[in-house]
Amino acid sequence: MLTCDEILGWLREDNPDRLASLWRAADEVRRLNVGDEVHLRGLLEISNHCRRDCAYCGIRAGRPSLARYRMTAEEILACAGAAAEFGYGTVVLQAGEDAGLTGSIIADIVAEIKFRYPLAVTLSLGERSDEELLAWRQAGADRYLLRFETSNRDLFARIHPALPGRSRDRFEMLQRLRQMGYEIGSGVMCGIPGQSYEDLAEDVLLFARLDLDMIGIGPYIPHEGTPLGAGPDDPRLPPERQAPNTELMTYKLVALARLACPQANIPSTTALATLNLASGRELGLQRGANILMPNITLTQYRRLYEIYPSKACIMETAAQCHSCMRRRIQSIGRQPGRGPGGRRCRGVATSTIELEEQR
Ligand code: SAH
Numbered sequence: 001m002l003t004c005d006e007i008l009g010w011l012r013e014d015n016p017d018r019l020a021s022l023w024r025a026a027d028e029v030r031r032l033n034v035g036d037e038v039h040l041r042g043l044l045e046i047s048n049h050c051r052r053d054c055a056y057c058g059i060r061a062g063r064p065s066l067a068r069y070r071m072t073a074e075e076i077l078a079c080a081g082a083a084a085e086f087g088y089g090t091v092v093l094q095a096g097e098d099a100g101l102t103g104s105i106i107a108d109i110v111a112e113i114k115f116r117y118p119l120a121v122t123l124s125l126g127e128r129s130d131e132e133l134l135a136w137r138q139a140g141a142d143r144y145l146l147r148f149e150t151s152n153r154d155l156f157a158r159i160h161p162a163l164p165g166r167s168r169d170r171f172e173m174l175q176r177l178r179q180m181g182y183e184i185g186s187g188v189m190c191g192i193p194g195q196s197y198e199d200l201a202e203d204v205l206l207f208a209r210l211d212l213d214m215i216g217i218g219p220y221i222p223h224e225g226t227p228l229g230a231g232p233d234d235p236r237l238p239p240e241r242q243a244p245n246t247e248l249m250t251y252k253l254v255a256l257a258r259l260a261c262p263q264a265n266i267p268s269t270t271a272l273a274t275l276n277l278a279s280g281r282e283l284g285l286q287r288g289a290n291i292l293m294p295n296i297t298l299t300q301y302r303r304l305y306e307i308y309p310s311k312a313c314i315m316e317t318a319a320q321c322h323s324c325m326r327r328r329i330q331s332i333g334r335q336p337g338r339g340p341g342g343r344r345c346r347g348v349a350t351s352t353i354e355l356e357e358q359r
Contacts, residue, residue, distance in 0.1 A: 093122070216266075254284055
């Protein structure tokens with residue numbers, strides 16, 4: 001198991017030869033534990049309404065200028081049907097924390113998707129009540145994604161204000177989700193103003209302690225319509241302490257997450273592709289990741305799910321994203337996954353790589 005100091009050493013490493021050994025180690029651990037298949041999760045952004053005011057996020061409540069949309073049940077089912085036709089194993093329903101997507105509306109949609117299509121259903125709908133989460137699980141939802149965003153609690157509280165009178169601890173919620181029988185996914189943004197190298201090292205250790213089934217990591221991308229992106233009271237640390245929101249730092253985290261959690265499903269994310277459209281997805285897959293999440297949202301809604309600016313693939317159709325992803329997978333000699341691609345049996349990781357020998 002990696003120690004905190006070893007993780008920090010890698011986060012501060014800039015020697016290309018040594019980094020190449022980190023990429024090789026992560027790629028080998030990925031191959032041994034989750035194989036060469038790249039599982040495809042169709043990502044459906046079902047609503048950009050949000051009751052929260054996260055300082056980093058472009059669909060926060062406090063952006064009255066943003067046009068809001070909520071897909072109808074029929075639209076969602078049609079997109080899920082397209083995902084099944086493309087051969088994806090999973091559909092991911094993601095949204096802002098939208099009270100208009102009530103417990104029963106989502107439960108009905110989940111049940112209908114499970115009835116019609118051989119798809120695993122992942123939900124990513126923010127901090128919802130235990131009753132709702134349980135109802136969705138009972139309706140057939142398989143997995144839940146809820147990033148803890150940063151393990152630094154003070155920073156999290158600053159950028160993710162609680163709803164008045166209500167506070168929901170994301171770590172506690174992840175445990176509850178697991179008890180309910182969900183596979184659980186979490187993750188972080190990399191390079192949030194105020195996030196230190198030490199915070200990122202703690203994030204990686206926490207991925208392992210939580211024994212996450214899925215880990216999503218993307219660079220923080222400033223959105224000028226948000227308080228954090230506009231930067232009036234930017235909590236940035238001095239440069240020697242502030243974690244950079246770069247492509248390279250994101251790859252390091254992906255690779256370290258793979259070493260810390262050999263069996264987890266780890267996507268090469270859209271935020272990474274946004275920093276490097278030409279090859280970000282492929283490099284993520286070659287440095288520890290084993291999942292791609294092609295966007296299947298109807299094109300007319302994509303530009304409105306603007307969690308950060310210049311998001312990759314907002315002009316494309318689902319069919320275009322599908323063929324683009326397949327081409328990228330083939331170009332690096334891997335194969336699209338078949339079946340739902342859930343977490344393999346827990347607790348039998350193969351981690352034969354001794355990193356210390358390679359540094
Ligand atoms: N409402 C849901 C889904 C949020 S969108 C929830 O809160 O869980 C999914 C992820 O996008 C977030 O968890 C966050 O990590 C990421 N994200 C949001 N704003 C971002 C930004 N400005 N830059 C990079 N990633 C961002």
